[in-house]
Amino acid sequence: MSDRLLADWRQHALTLESEVNKVVVGQSNPIRLITTAIFARGHVLLEGDVGVGKTTLLRAFTRGIGGGYQRIEGTIDLMPNDLVYHTYLGEDGKPHVSAGPLLMSGENLSVFFFNEINRARPQVHSLLLRVMAERTLSAFNKEHAFPHMIVFADRNQVEKEETFEIPSAARDRFMMEIPIVVPNDDAIMQGLMFDTKFHNVDALVDTLKADVLQFDQLNSFSGTIQNSVEASPTLQKYALNLWKATRQPLDYGVKVSNVDMNRLVLAGASPRGMSMMLRAARVNAWLNERTAVTPEDIHAVFHETVAHRLVFSPVYEMRRTEIAREMLTSIINAVAAP
Structure with a gap:
């Protein structure tokens, strides 16, 4: 049914x-x-x-x-x-x-x-x-x-x-x-x-x-979608690493041009933000006739669900849109997908 x-x-x-x-x-x-x-x-x-x-x-x-x-x-x-x-x-x-x-x-x-x-x-x-x-x-x-x-x-x-x-x-x-x-x-x-x-x-x-x-x-x-689309243990580990990379980008070798990475991030994505990212990824999987979330589903919503949640040092706030875009692209490239 x-x-x-x-x-x-x-x-x-x-x-x-x-x-x-x-x-x-x-x-x-x-x-x-x-x-x-x-x-x-x-x-x-x-x-x-x-x-x-x-x-x-x-x-x-x-x-x-x-x-x-x-x-x-x-x-x-x-x-x-x-x-x-x-x-x-x-x-x-x-x-x-x-x-x-x-x-x-x-x-x-x-x-x-x-x-x-x-x-x-x-x-x-x-x-x-x-x-x-x-x-x-x-x-x-x-x-x-x-x-x-x-x-x-x-x-x-x-x-x-x-x-x-x-x-x-x-x-x-x-x-x-x-x-x-x-x-x-x-x-x-x-x-x-x-x-x-x-x-x-x-x-x-x-x-x-x-x-x-x-x-x-x-x-x-919406509840039916969330309960029907699975996230495997390897995908969960991948999503966790993406989350940690928003908080400690240097640990994952993430760099943004002309930015001091030691000073950039005051706060990474929140637990609420990451759970919302997974909700959106499950919907993306469903729209593409998949029964389990893939890295591709996360990539489809990653920037839009995470970028606005990052808190940068005030000196970088004026350029937040471009810095967030570059940083998140770098995270996707740096964190190994299953």
């Missing part, structure tokens, strides 16, 4: 991917990683410039999995309660309160997108992190639950004025950080500029097949 179930859902997952690929072109790798996060039930940081299609991507996925989609823009004056409720003056001249973005879809909230999260103050981050961890919120003398919600957040990487960098403990709550870059393909770039279908996001998303998956069944099916 389980094999049949795994195969049926895999077919739906691949259909979902092909639907999203129709409207967000040239992003097949990020789409695979987001699909992986959805089935691993992990929150996601998106990394990329303005206008590369992050909103379209998330709206397309929400149409495919069903449930409610809500978003909020990070601003310097955003307060925690702005996530929960809006106040306004009614026609009767009296103040009224209506549900904010977190509460608007109720229990059916499926995708919550926090745009430019680093523009919001730390108090806002802390409320969001609590909701991400507990998937509940107390408001209006009532407990609200968001059992199916995945949070996606993107950081404004360009402007540094009036931004509050997300601390490492907060970054650790996100299963992945996925880069979204402009496709480096002339035909695709030309299409994005001149093909008018890409200029109206609402109409574009409406062309997709709706409810390919049932968002409210993903939690239980």
